[in-house]
Amino acid sequence: MNGAEIIVNTLIEQGVDCVFGYPGGYVIKIYDELYKASPKIKHYLSCHEQGATHAADGYARATGKTGVVIATSGPGATNLVTGIATAYLDSTPLVAITGNVAIPQIGRDSFQEVDIFGVTMPITKHNFLVKDISKLADTLRTAFQIANEGRPGPVLIDIPKDIQTMEYDFEEKAKYTTDRNTEVSDTAIANAAEIIKHAKKPFLYIGGGVVASDAGKEIMEFAEMIDAPIGSTMMGLTSVPNTLPHFLGMTGMHGRFAATKMMYAADVIVAIGVRFSDRATGNIEAYTRGRKIIHIDIDPAEVGKNIQAYASLIGDVKSVMKKLIAVTAKQSRPEWVKEVADIKASKHNNIKMSDARLNPQYIIEEVNRQVADDTLIVTDVGQHQMWASQYYNFSKPRTFLTSGGLGTMGFGMGASIGGCIGADRRRTVLFTGDGSFHMNFNEMATAVSNELPIIVVVFNNNVLGMVRQWQTLFYEKRYSNTTLNRKTNFVDLAKALGAEGFRANSCEEFKEVFEKALALSTPVIIDAAIYNDETVLPMIAPGGTVEDIIIRGED
Amino acid sequence: MNQDTFVISAIVSNEAGTLTRVSGLFSRRGFNISSLSVGETEDPHISRITLTSSGDANMREQIIKQLNKLHDVKVVELMDTSKTVLRELLLVKVQADAKRRSEIYEAASVFRAKVVDLSPSSLTIEITGESSKLDAFIEYIHPFGITELSRTGLTAMGRGDYILKNQTI
Numbered sequence: 235m236n237g238a239e240i241i242v243n244t245l246i247e248q249g250v251d252c253v254f255g256y257p258g259g260y261v262i263k264i265y266d267e268l269y270k271a272s273p274k275i276k277h278y279l280s281c282h283e284q285g286a287t288h289a290a291d292g293y294a295r296a297t298g299k300t301g302v303v304i305a306t307s308g309p310g311a312t313n314l315v316t317g318i319a320t321a322y323l324d325s326t327p328l329v330a331i332t333g334n335v336a337i338p339q340i341g342r343d344s345f346q347e348v349d350i351f352g353v354t355m356p357i358t359k360h361n362f363l364v365k366d367i368s369k370l371a372d373t374l375r376t377a378f379q380i381a382n383e384g385r386p387g388p389v390l391i392d393i394p395k396d397i398q399t400m401e402y403d404f405e406e407k408a409k410y411t412t413d414r415n416t417e418v419s420d421t422a423i424a425n426a427a428e429i430i431k432h433a434k435k436p437f438l439y440i441g442g443g444v445v446a447s448d449a450g451k452e453i454m455e456f457a458e459m460i461d462a463p464i465g466s467t468m469m470g471l472t473s474v475p476n477t478l479p480h481f482l483g484m485t486g487m488h489g490r491f492a493a494t495k496m497m498y499a500a501d502v503i504v505a506i507g508v509r510f511s512d513r514a515t516g517n518i519e520a521y522t523r524g525r526k527i528i529h530i531d532i533d534p535a536e537v538g539k540n541i542q543a544y545a546s547l548i549g550d551v552k553s554v555m556k557k558l559i560a561v562t563a564k565q566s567r568p569e570w571v572k573e574v575a576d577i578k579a580s581k582h583n584n585i586k587m588s589d590a591r592l593n594p595q596y597i598i599e600e601v602n603r604q605v606a607d608d609t610l611i612v613t614d615v616g617q618h619q620m621w622a623s624q625y626y627n628f629s630k631p632r633t634f635l636t637s638g639g640l641g642t643m644g645f646g647m648g649a650s651i652g653g654c655i656g657a658d659r660r661r662t663v664l665f666t667g668d669g670s671f672h673m674n675f676n677e678m679a680t681a682v683s684n685e686l687p688i689i690v691v692v693f694n695n696n697v698l699g700m701v702r703q704w705q706t707l708f709y710e711k712r713y714s715n716t717t718l719n720r721k722t723n724f725v726d727l728a729k730a731l732g733a734e735g736f737r738a739n740s741c742e743e744f745k746e747v748f749e750k751a752l753a754l755s756t757p758v759i760i761d762a763a764i765y766n767d768e769t770v771l772p773m774i775a776p777g778g779t780v781e782d783i784i785i786r787g788e789d
Numbered sequence: 790m791n792q793d794t795f796v797i798s799a800i801v802s803n804e805a806g807t808l809t810r811v812s813g814l815f816s817r818r819g820f821n822i823s824s825l826s827v828g829e830t831e832d833p834h835i836s837r838i839t840l841t842s843s844g845d846a847n848m849r850e851q852i853i854k855q856l857n858k859l860h861d862v863k864v865v866e867l868m869d870t871s872k873t874v875l876r877e878l879l880l881v882k883v884q885a886d887a888k889r890r891s892e893i894y895e896a897a898s899v900f901r902a903k904v905v906d907l908s909p910s911s912l913t914i915e916i917t918g919e920s921s922k923l924d925a926f927i928e929y930i931h932p933f934g935i936t937e938l939s940r941t942g943l944t945a946m947g948r949g950d951y952i953l954k955n956q957t958i
Contacts, residue, residue, distance in 0.1 A: 355810060356817050360860040363805065380860060535854035538847060 237367055237398040238263040241331065242271045243748045244374040249409050250302050252276045254286040254293070254652060258306020259346060259402045260333030263398040265304075278655060278684065280648065283310050285677040287317020288648025289655070291326050295635045296610055296653035298448075300327045300381055301337065308346030316642060319357040321388040323433075323441060323639025324469060328388035330354075336396035337365055347456040351392045359387035362631030367400040371407075378410040383578035384758040386446060414447070414550035415532055417556060426528050426545050427561045430502060433526075435570045436462040437500035439485065439678050442469030442638070443531055443551050445508015445631055451508065452555035459559065461567040462504070463574045465493040467514050469638045470507065476627040480571075481577060486514040488620040488770050491785060492583040496574055506530045507551045510540040511639065512776070514679040520779040530554050585786045586770075589741050594618065594693060597762055598625040598742050599661055601691065604748055608633060610653045610662040614646035614670030617699040620770040622665045647690075651677060654686045661752075662688045668718060670696045675727070681757040682732040685760070689751045690759045692724055693765040703769050733757040793843040793862055794823065795919045796875065796945050798953055800864040803836040811838060814859065820844065820852050824942030825905075826875075835863070839944045858873055864953050872951050878915065878941045879923045880905075884934035885912045893933060901924045935958060 241264055245253065255277060257265045268277050280286035283305045284730075290301030305314050308328040311332040321328040335344040351363040360380050362373050370393070377389040406663060430436055436448045438457050444450060450473040457464050457480055462466045465485040474481055480760040483490035485497050497503065498521075505527055508514065522541055529536070529543035530551060535544040547554045577583060587593040598621055601611075611626055612635040619636055628634055635653050637645040654662040671692050679690050694698075698716040705713050729734030732752055736747035744762055751758040751760070792889060795881055801807050808827060815822050823841040842852060868889050875956045885893050886909075893912055903914035916926055920943060927938070947953070 351806065352809070355806065356813055361806075361860075365805075395825070535851065535858055538850055538854075542847070 235402065235404040236263070237370055237393070237400050237402070238267040240371050240402065240404050240734060241374065241393065241398070242267040242275065243404055243406070244371045246271065246274055246408050246698060247409065247464075248300075248375065248378045250275060250300070252278065252293070252655060253302040253304055254278045254280060254289040255304030256280055256286055256310060257282050258310045259332065260307040260335060260395045261304060261310075263395070264331070264333065276679070278469060278651070280651075280680050281676040282674070283313035284317055285648035285651070285674055285680065286319065287314045287328070287330065288642075288645050288674075289771050290328055290330075291317060291321045291651030292612065292635050292649030292652030293656035294321070294326045294328055296632055297656040298632065300329055300378055301652060302329050302331070304331045305333075306346065307332060307350070308348045309346055310452045315353060315357070316644075317648070318354055318388045318390065320640045320642045320645060321638050322357045322359070324637065325386050325446065326388065327386040329377050329381055330388060330390040332390065332392050333398065334363075334392050337394045338396075340394065341503070350390065353379060354390045354583065357388070357445070358390050361392070363392045364397050365702070366779050367376060367397055367402045370397060370402070373405060375407060375410060382412045384413065384415055387550040394643050410413075414553070415548070416550050416553040417617060418547050418549035418554050419586065420557075422481070422547055423554075423557045423561055424547070426547055427558060429526060429528060429545060430460060430504065430562070431565065433502035433565070435500045435573075436460055436502045437497055438462050438464045438568075439466075439497060439503050439505045439508055440464060440470040441467040441506065441508030444470050444473040447532070447551035449506065449507075449552035449555050450631055452552055452559060454478065456555055459562055460565045461571050461687045463496050465497050467491070467508050467638070471623060472628040472631045472634045475629045475647040477629070479711035482574070487516065487776070488624065488772065490583060490624060491772050491783070492580070494572075494772065494774065494780055494783060495577050499573070500525055502526045502528065504528045504530065506555070506701065507532075509536050512540075515541070516774050516777045517777050534601050544578070558666070582785050587786075591627055592738060592740050592744055592764055594621040594764060594768055595609075595625050597691060597693070597744060598622055598665070600741070600745055600748060604752055605661060605663060608660060610635060610650070610657055610660055612636070612646050612653060612662060612664040614651040614664075615641045615643045616667045617703065617768070617770050618665045618667045618670075618671055618693040636639070643670040646670060647674045647677040647681070650688045650690075651681055651684070651686060654683070654688055659687060662686070664688060664690045665698060666692055668692055668694045668696065668720065668722070672720065672722070678728070678731045678733055678757060678759070685756050687755045688757045689748070690757070692759060692761050693764055694724070694742070694761050695764045695768060696720070697766045699766070699768065700770070706767070707775070724759050728759035733759055735759045735761070737761045739763050791843065793845065794841060795843070795849055796868040796870055796873070796943060797840045797842065797852065797856070798866050798868055798945055799838045799840070799862055800830075800953055801836050801838055802863065803834050804861055807836065807857045808838075809911070810859055810861060811840075811856065815842070815852075815854055820848060826899070826942040826944045841943050866953050868945050869951070872948050873945050874921050874947060874948060875943055875945050876917055877920050877923055877943045878917045879926070879938070880913060880915055881927065881930060881938045882911050882913045882936040883930055884910060884936055886910060890934060893930070896926070896929055902926065906912070934958065
């Protein structure tokens with residue numbers, strides 16, 4: 235077998251049935267073998283390699299399986315960088331395969347040569363440059379193993395062109411197995427259970443690790459047992475049904491009022507699968523003062539990285555929670571439950587934007603009302619992303635695809651495509667802004683080619699809203715380069731790309747056009763005109779505390 | 790050794806890029822490296838790295854944990870320096886005409902250093918020992934005029950049963 239054939243066969247052996255990518259001079263051989271291997275493995279062609287990595291990432295987020303992306307050397311490879319970094323920050327299992335110039339040409343600044351191995355070292359869990367055909371298959375297998383074991387993440391394999399054409403034996407081996415470290419000690423569990431038992435106001439703070447570990451059920455059970463409210467990071471929002479009475483929503487810079495208030499009121503925070511990002515904690519000193527933090531995570535390096543935990547449990551979240559549940563008896567905290575319920579029902583936690591004009595809250599909630607529970611919700615980055623996180627009630631795990639850690643504008647279109655394909659072409663709604671959408675709307679063409687049921691809702695305020703909001707608050711309204719002044723007609727754009735387009739200027743119009751869009755099974759763009767000074771609130775300024783929370787005045 | 794300074798030994802796979810990964814991790818996470826020495830072990834697939842760094846207890850813990858996450862790093866140990874042999878090698882070229890040579894020879898002998906090269910105007914001296922001894926020697930030799938100097942960085946090995954074992958290979 236030649237190298238390219240070995241690559242394709244190893245992918246199939248590792249359970250891959252679909253890949254995203256873009257061909258080029260140094261991967262022609264791989265594409266030739268993909269052609270021959272069809273339909274065992276289906277390749278989705280993007281418009282740009284960045285879109286292909288976001289698609290592979292979205293595929294992985296929606297399914298929990300490994301996303302695979304293929305690109306050629308040089309510019310093809312560098313175009314993957316943002317997508318790989320996005321996957322790295324959000325711990326998504328991704329395998330990126332790049333072609334490169336033949337081994338004798340490496341280091342000579344050959345045509346389309348770039349040291350992608352060096353470039354991606356800091357943004358991958360691990361990466362490889364294959365220089366020996368005898369190690370090709372095992373390197374690919376190891377890549378899948380690394381991408382999935384422990385805390386998942388991206389792995390890149392750079393494969394020179396001559397390796398792709400060399401001949402070597404191929405022997406099929408087993409699919410990778412995931413080692414989800416479950417060796418947490420009984421003493422540590424007992425110790426944590428004891429701390430929780432003595433807590434007056436325990437708070438469960440959950441993150442992406444809960445989704446990765448599929449531990450939503452255990453979280454709900456534990457929260458019930460100990461009468462604790464649940465707050466979530468943006469990455470953890472789909473862990474549990476958001477309509478649970480004691481679920482308070484997102485915490486952090488733009489967290490819900492009740493979630494932030496109760497987190498600061500708590501005396502013990504059980505932090506589960508979170509990494510205490512600066513966006514989630516605000517002022518670290520104030521955050522940790524006077525409360526004990528029990529940190530549960532699969533990655534030991536997360537403990538003590540940003541926050542000094544009072545106690546820690548290292549291991550797979552699901553198995554740790556099971557053990558914790560096993561040693562915990564039902565605890566009753568009526569006063570705490572009442573305090574939580576009161577704040578959840580309080581005026582400040584339930585301020586609504588006025589429906590006199592088309593507003594972000596209405597859009598998100600109306601979509602929520604119209605679509606099925608398992609609909610994939612995808613976002614780009616900015617105000618619309620925060621609104622989606624605040625106002626959408628998620629009910630199923632892995633139905634929210636958003637770039638949390640890296641905050642990648644332009645993520646959404648690719649991620650929608652990958653997510654939709656991974657979820658068997660399930661209904662997908664992308665919330666985006668006119669800023670983010672302009673970054674990578676080229677992939678709308680990919681969605682059209684594949685006839686994917688993706689509705690793109692463009693929050694069109696003609697400004698880069700999130701930066702503008704900061705300029706308003708912190709830069710005395712000097713709106714430097716945030717007024718877009720584009721003349722893009724999104725309805726015409728949709729039609730030009732072969733999709734359907736609608737426009738909405740009021741709540742009634744939005745309701746109506748979204749119904750129409752939902753009746754179609756092909757890509758749609760909805761241009762939703764919103765006010766350019768609509769703000770994301772509550773907000774805690776960087777480094778601030780709950781005392782500094784800015785809430786919306788009543789409209 | 791300064792109170793904040795610590796020594797880390799690591800057993801790593803002898804692959805292209807391993808050293809970049811280790812040093813890149815330090816720069817990326819804002820850890821500092823005071824010295825780093827690396828070489829192949831008796832097994833050609835395995836290299837051993839000795840690294841000295843400084844920082845508080847939290848940073849020390851983070852460095853160890855982050856190094857442990859690297860796929861190429863098989864074993865990492867924060868060395869207990871009271872149970873460890875620490876050595877560094879220094880080569881220094883000193884300006885020395887015939888008149889001043891005997892003084893330098895005398896110093897070299899006190900420090901148990903060796904003269905390894907001689908020219909009409911200079912001497913090259915080799916000395917091994919703990920870093921503090923090398924520092925003292927450099928301080929003494931400085932007034933003679935140092936033409937060039939090269940240190941290998943610290944290398945370390947636990948005494949007796951204090952062994953770094955590669956469990957995975």
